[in-house]
Amino acid sequence: xxxxxxxxxxxxxxxxxxxxxxxxxxxxxxxxxxxxxxxxxxxxxxxxxxxxxxxxxxxxxxxxxxxxxxxxxxxxxxxxxxxxxxxxxxxxxxxxxxxxxxxxxxxxxxxxxxxxxxxxxxxxxxxxxxxxxxxxxxxxxxxxxxxxxxxxxxxxxxxxxxxxxxxxxxxxxxxxxxxxxxxxxxxxxxxxxxxxxxxxxxxxxxxxxxxxxxxxxxxxxxxxxxxxxxxxxxxxxxxxxxxxxxxxxxxxxxxxxxxxxxxxxxxxxxxxxxxxxxxxxxxxxxxxxxxxxxxxxxxxxxxxxxxxxxxxxxxxxxxxxxxxxxxxxxxxxxxxxxxxxxxxxxxxxxxxxxxxxxxxxxxxxxxxxxxxxxxxxxxxxxxxxxxxxxxxxxxxxxxxxxxxxxxxxxxxxxxxxx
Amino acid sequence: xxxxxxxxxxxxxxxxxxxxxxxxxxxxxxxxxxxxxxxxxxxxxxxxxxxxxxxxxxxxxxxxxxxxxxxxxxxxxxxxxxxxxxxxxxxxxxxxxxxxxxxxxxxxxxxxxxxxxxxxxxxxxxxxxxxxxxxxxxxxxxxxxxxxxxxxxxxxxxxxxxxxxxxxxxxxxxxxxxxxxxxxxxxxxxxxxxxxxxxxxxxxxxxxxxxxxxxxxxxxxxxxxxxxxxxxxxxxxxxxxxxxxxxxx
Ligand SMILES: [Zn+2]
Numbered sequence: 001x002x003x004x005x006x007x008x009x010x011x012x013x014x015x016x017x018x019x020x021x022x023x024x025x026x027x028x029x030x031x032x033x034x035x036x037x038x039x040x041x042x043x044x045x046x047x048x049x050x051x052x053x054x055x056x057x058x059x060x061x062x063x064x065x066x067x068x069x070x071x072x073x074x075x076x077x078x079x080x081x082x083x084x085x086x087x088x089x090x091x092x093x094x095x096x097x098x099x100x101x102x103x104x105x106x107x108x109x110x111x112x113x114x115x116x117x118x119x120x121x122x123x124x125x126x127x128x129x130x131x132x133x134x135x136x137x138x139x140x141x142x143x144x145x146x147x148x149x150x151x152x153x154x155x156x157x158x159x160x161x162x163x164x165x166x167x168x169x170x171x172x173x174x175x176x177x178x179x180x181x182x183x184x185x186x187x188x189x190x191x192x193x194x195x196x197x198x199x200x201x202x203x204x205x206x207x208x209x210x211x212x213x214x215x216x217x218x219x220x221x222x223x224x225x226x227x228x229x230x231x232x233x234x235x236x237x238x239x240x241x242x243x244x245x246x247x248x249x250x251x252x253x254x255x256x257x258x259x260x261x262x263x264x265x266x267x268x269x270x271x272x273x274x275x276x277x278x279x280x281x282x283x284x285x286x287x288x289x290x291x292x293x294x295x296x297x298x299x300x301x302x303x304x305x306x307x308x309x310x311x312x313x314x315x316x317x318x319x320x321x322x323x324x325x326x327x328x329x330x331x332x333x334x335x336x337x338x339x340x341x342x343x344x345x346x347x348x349x350x351x352x353x354x355x356x357x358x359x360x361x362x363x364x365x366x367x368x369x370x371x372x373x374x375x376x377x378x379x380x381x382x383x384x385x386x387x388x389x390x391x392x393x394x395x396x397x398x399x400x401x402x403x404x405x406x407x408x409x410x411x412x413x414x415x416x417x418x
Numbered sequence: 419x420x421x422x423x424x425x426x427x428x429x430x431x432x433x434x435x436x437x438x439x440x441x442x443x444x445x446x447x448x449x450x451x452x453x454x455x456x457x458x459x460x461x462x463x464x465x466x467x468x469x470x471x472x473x474x475x476x477x478x479x480x481x482x483x484x485x486x487x488x489x490x491x492x493x494x495x496x497x498x499x500x501x502x503x504x505x506x507x508x509x510x511x512x513x514x515x516x517x518x519x520x521x522x523x524x525x526x527x528x529x530x531x532x533x534x535x536x537x538x539x540x541x542x543x544x545x546x547x548x549x550x551x552x553x554x555x556x557x558x559x560x561x562x563x564x565x566x567x568x569x570x571x572x573x574x575x576x577x578x579x580x581x582x583x584x585x586x587x588x589x590x591x592x593x594x595x596x597x598x599x600x601x602x603x604x605x606x607x608x609x610x611x612x613x614x615x616x617x618x619x620x621x622x623x624x625x626x627x628x629x630x631x632x633x634x635x636x637x638x639x640x641x642x643x644x645x646x647x648x649x650x651x652x653x654x655x656x657x658x659x660x661x662x663x664x665x666x667x
Contacts, residue, residue: 336607
């Protein structure tokens with residue numbers, strides 16, 4: 001009963017917000033409930049019968065969360081989870097309110113939350129987590145995080161809230177250091193790649209600092225093979241073949257993270273077969289490997305969010321792809337930190353667009369990429385790019401930052417994809 | 419003969435992509451028809467026989483001590499290069515380590531290498547944002563700053579006057595420090611790409627010392643068009659009119 005009045009107010013605000021903006025979920029109800037019942041978020045998050053699982057890190061947390069939820073559900077667990085856009089306090093409370101009964105109780109055996117590395121430490125204050133899984137430490141969004149120490153420090157503050165287990169990427173030296181500082185009664189589970197997989201990524205995996213050694217046999221969940229969108233995990237001597245939502249070693253790592261976290265959560269109940277099946281059924285996502293038919297063309301959309309994903313995704317574009325549109329928007333405040341990446345394999349880009357078009361063109365030009373046209377107006381760039389005849393080699397490929405992706409979807413009317 | 423650009427400690431000192439300025443110099447030299455190579459130098463044994471220009475980028479604060487220890491190996495070389503007029507571009511903490519010292523809040527002072535006058539002192543909060551600097555030698559410099567310390571003692575020979583942003587701070591109205599051909603700046607990332615006049619001045623010095631003539635190539639004209647557009651956009655964002663940003667004197 002304790003939160004009933006706050007819940008009622010939150011519900012009313014949500015109702016009112018929907019009247020103004022049909023279909024829109026909003027962070028406002030969460031903001032209001034947080035204000036009038038500040039204990040609600042903490043108490044609800046700590047109240048799931050089989051506990052709270054938190055996924056955080058610089059990169060890959062959305063995919064890892066999605067995969068973990070799928071694996072747990074495949075084991076018959078009722079999971080509450082947050083949409084990836086609601087991973088800060090207000091959004092999280094709003095997401096809980098969506099599912100809450102009139103007393104504020106949220107149904108579910110277990111909660112799996114994707115947590116923003118910046119806000120997570122604050123949201124997690126006083127919240128009791130069972131398991132915390134950490135993907136990696138990369139310096140992304142330089143406006144928010146000035147260096148990797150800051151990111152590692154924030155992840156450490158999330159990790160100390162775990163009372164049962166912390167799952168870390170063993171190839172990330174910052175996370176290994178963090179794991180060494182944990183209380184001795186908290187179990188540490190590890191995932192990582194084999195030396196062969198690392199060697200196949202000539203530029204490394206994008207971590208601020210890569211551990212000198214790979215996981216030894218039987219000490220964790222290891223990615224032993226990645227072949228396009230197929231991967232093999234080694235789980236203590238058992239080979240587990242899985243399909244990935246799209247090509248790329250980073251997806252195999254997300255799968256290994258989800259697999260080993262699900263194992264930590266389920267213990268004896270964990271089934272490698274059920275996990276493999278669930279992982280293999282994860283669909284491709286718009287902007288992350290999914291091909292979409294647009295205005296009579298097959299178009300591949302590639303989202304770049306930080307230098308590591310930029311490099312991985314640019315490397316995965318088939319050489320000789322003849323038509324590329326490259327758009328960087330206002331979300332990239334200072335593109336400096338993208339400069340160490342190398343886009344020379346693109347060879348030629350048809351149009352560079354977005355509000356940071358000039359910065360992007362400058363960077364590509366110094367990588368030795370030929371640029372046919374710079375068109376800051378993204379709408380015009382998209383129209384002209386799609387009006388051009390189909391390419392002789394490769395598919396039309398659009399590389400964009402998150403802001404340009406949002407604008408692209410709006411412009412092309414691709415509202416269904418999420 | 420190959421113009422050899424040394425990228426000093428790129429594994430530690432490339433937080434904002436500032437070490438990439440070495441590649442910018444090499445690219446522009448090639449566009450001008452010269453032979454050029456970037457040599458990453460992590461330890462003294464990596465040093466090439468010839469050094470025509472040096473780029474030292476910015477690193478994380480947690481690696482200040484490690485970077486200082488690594489730089490100490492090059493103490494004599496840096497002095498010699500400095501006196502011989504080899505162009506050296508030092509950015510952020512790379513610059514701070516070449517100064518008299520780096521004061522840390524609540525920590526011991528990091529003794530600098532004493533190549534450049536002045537010292538880095540803590541500021542109330544980190545400064546990030548657009549930085550526009552009017553200079554007499556290179557025109558208007560445009561870029562980003564991201565630093566936790568101010569810089570004092572550069573008043574005698576700053577790089578230029580601040581038109582937007584903080585620069586050296588402490589109400590000095592100045593940015594950077596210059597000592598012969600050794601330059602320290604808070605302008606991080608691809609400062610030489612975005613400010614071709616700055617890059618060409620450094621290349622001119624390097625080519626001169628090597629007995630070569632440097633004249634920007636045709637490709638540079640195309641690429642500098644992108645730089646112009648990026649500069650215009652950033653000047654607008656920093657609310658500095660391009661005309662008002664021209665250097666005075
Ligand atoms: Zn590059």
